[in-house]
Amino acid sequence: MGRMRKLLIPGVDKTLLVRDAIKTMPDLTRRRFISGGASLGALTLLTGCDVTDSFSAEEMLKQVSKFNDGVQALIFNPNAMAPTFPESAITKPFPFNGYYDVDDAPEIDGKSWKLEVRGLVDNKKSWALDELYQLPQVKQVTRHICVEGWSAIGSWTGVPLRDFLKLIGADTRAKYVWFQCADRDGYNSPLDMPSALHAQTQMSFKFADEILPRAYGFPMRIRVPTKLGFKSPKYVISMEVTNDYKGGFWEDQGYNSFSGS
Amino acid sequence: MSAVTVSDEQATSTKAKVIQPAWVRALHWTNAFAMVLMIMSGWQIYNASPLFGFTFSSSITLGGWLGGALLWHFAAMWLLMVNGLIYLVMGLVTGRFRKKLLPITPEGVISDTKAALTGKLSHADLTKYNQVQKLLYAGVIIVGILIVLSGLAIWKPVQFQYLTALFGGYDAARYVHFFCMAAIVAFMVVHVVLALLVPKSLRAMIIGR
Numbered sequence: 042m043g044r045m046r047k048l049l050i051p052g053v054d055k056t057l058l059v060r061d062a063i064k065t066m067p068d069l070t071r072r073r074f075i076s077g078g079a080s081l082g083a084l085t086l087l088t089g090c091d092v093t094d095s096f097s098a099e100e101m102l103k104q105v106s107k108f109n110d111g112v113q114a115l116i117f118n119p120n121a122m123a124p125t126f127p128e129s130a131i132t133k134p135f136p137f138n139g140y141y142d143v144d145d146a147p148e149i150d151g152k153s154w155k156l157e158v159r160g161l162v163d164n165k166k167s168w169a170l171d172e173l174y175q176l177p178q179v180k181q182v183t184r185h186i187c188v189e190g191w192s193a194i195g196s197w198t199g200v201p202l203r204d205f206l207k208l209i210g211a212d213t214r215a216k217y218v219w220f221q222c223a224d225r226d227g228y229n230s231p232l233d234m235p236s237a238l239h240a241q242t243q244m245s246f247k248f249a250d251e252i253l254p255r256a257y258g259f260p261m262r263i264r265v266p267t268k269l270g271f272k273s274p275k276y277v278i279s280m281e282v283t284n285d286y287k288g289g290f291w292e293d294q295g296y297n298s299f300s301g302s
Numbered sequence: 303m304s305a306v307t308v309s310d311e312q313a314t315s316t317k318a319k320v321i322q323p324a325w326v327r328a329l330h331w332t333n334a335f336a337m338v339l340m341i342m343s344g345w346q347i348y349n350a351s352p353l354f355g356f357t358f359s360s361s362i363t364l365g366g367w368l369g370g371a372l373l374w375h376f377a378a379m380w381l382l383m384v385n386g387l388i389y390l391v392m393g394l395v396t397g398r399f400r401k402k403l404l405p406i407t408p409e410g411v412i413s414d415t416k417a418a419l420t421g422k423l424s425h426a427d428l429t430k431y432n433q434v435q436k437l438l439y440a441g442v443i444i445v446g447i448l449i450v451l452s453g454l455a456i457w458k459p460v461q462f463q464y465l466t467a468l469f470g471g472y473d474a475a476r477y478v479h480f481f482c483m484a485a486i487v488a489f490m491v492v493h494v495v496l497a498l499l500v501p502k503s504l505r506a507m508i509i510g511r
Binding site for chain 1: 347348350351368369370372373374376377380456458459460461463472473476
């Protein structure tokens with residue numbers, strides 16, 4: 042309470058002051074970190090040092106997360122396959138998951154949809170769905186693991202991303218393949234090149250042998266069974282081969298960028 | 303010369319009184335700090351997809367939301383793992399585990415449990431653990447190893463898939479990880495209550511004597 046009183050300045054409108062203060066907070070992440078202040082306060086008692094100074098704690102955590110990206114890139118074995126399962130193990134119903142209701146999922150017209158290709162590639166032509174359907178496809182039954190902890194086994198069929206990257210003449214020495222999606226608020230996510238070239242990383246067009254339903258990312262999703270689910274973007278509209286780290290919807294909010302399984 | 307001899311003798315006699323050597327104390331409190339961070343952030347992570355019909359109050363969790371909690375969990379894990387590894391190596395190399403924690407016999411545990419429950423268990427000599435202490439301290443070390451291994455199994459179910467399979471798969475490993483946490487929290491409650499009931503044991507873990 043004493044702290045609140047100190048913040049009151051005679052002649053200054055409290056409401057306006059608070060409004061100005063909120064404006065200085067740059068992003069959702071910061072607010073979310075600060076909302077954890079109550080439990081950080083408990084830590085102060087234990088450590089005697091002021092970790093409620095959340096800006097430095099936040100900076101330290103970001104650095105460790107970057108360090109963890111590097112550690113996971115080292116642990117990543119390009120020849121280690123995600124375990125596969127029999128069809129009988131498929132989770133039914135397979136959960137819909139998103140930061141919006143299924144009713145708000147993008148409704149894409151497959152006839153007019155095109156996959157845009159950009160960046161360090163020889164052939165930047167856009168691809169219609171029918172053209173992509175004609176490429177050789179493979180099926181995988183693998184476990185989808187969500188960052189939240191739950192998991193579900195599903196069956197995806199599609200074109201190995203590495204085959205497509207080869208087809209378009211992508212520079213596979215580049216660092217990332219960056220995907221942009223049609224989700225509300227513009228979902229996007231970077232995928233490191235070694236993971237993009239993994240044999241099981243797929244441009245998926247079918248779920249359980251049926252054309253990908255709207256809930257699971259029609260017309261195309263990326264399926265990366267060696268990473269957490271949010272690294273498998275749905276409703277993909279473009280891919281860019283790039284050396285720049287362009288961030289991602291969840292990555293920018295604090296989820297670890299590599300998030301390997 | 304004689305002064306030096308005297309101080310040597312003093313040093314020896316002081317050394318003899320040390321109940322908890324400095325390395326044990328340093329590792330103990332580092333571990334306590336790391337475990338509190340891991341448990342509080344772990345509760346927040348649990349809340350994102352609860353295994354049971356309850357969640358942990360946000361007043362006792364760390365990180366504010368799933369993303370923040372994961373950052374804490376995957377930062378504090380390094381402290382916990384490195385500190386824990388040093389402890390295991392030191393415990394084996396110095397012979398502390400063998401000297402302090404062994405032997406443990408069923409008869410000894412039963413009779414010391416009876417003595418503890420009837421208030422007849424002596425804490426006169428803090429350098430020697432009774433059979434119940436030996437069992438709990440050895441047990442919590444094993445649970446500590448299990449919680450780290452099950453955590454690695456959940457973190458890397460593809461890269462460390464043989465480890466994950468050892469725990470019965472990804473979903474089973476989550477339960478193992480949770481129950482190890484529950485066991486450690488239960489241990490901590492008993493441990494802290496008893497340390498407060500026998501304050502000289504707490505003093506020994508702070509100043510060594």
